[in-house]
Amino acid sequence: MRPPRGPGRRSRAAATCPDATQVADRFHLLQSLSRAVEKVCHQHRSCLKKHAERGQDRPIQMPPLDALPPTLIVQRVLNRHAETNRMVATGYPVSEIARRLSLDRKTVRHYRDTDLDMLLASPRLGSRPP
Known part of the structure; x- marks a missing residue:
């Protein structure tokens, strides 16, 4: 009802x-x-990572990409990464990609230069890996 x-x-x-x-x-x-x-x-991913590292000595195993739950953040990262790299491959300059996707140029460069696994590690681990 x-x-x-x-x-x-x-x-x-x-x-x-x-x-x-x-x-x-x-x-x-x-x-x-x-x-x-x-x-x-x-x-608050940096706070979460700091507390997680305090009591953990073994490395964290990342789940495979298909095992990720389809959250809004993960979907947004997947879509932005794919669209940014498609436009880069087509030959668009960074400023044009930023304008068309309504992103900052630094964000476009970040999506262009960072592997998808590393981009997704941010929401999964709590902060960007070194």
């Missing part, structure tokens, strides 16, 4: 379908929570 949107609708909805569960509310709550957690983890 779709959640009510205005005053009085909730009581009308409950009277009409008393046993209905408001699934959309739960779905959107979980969706908003997962987006917020992903954003906070990405913003």
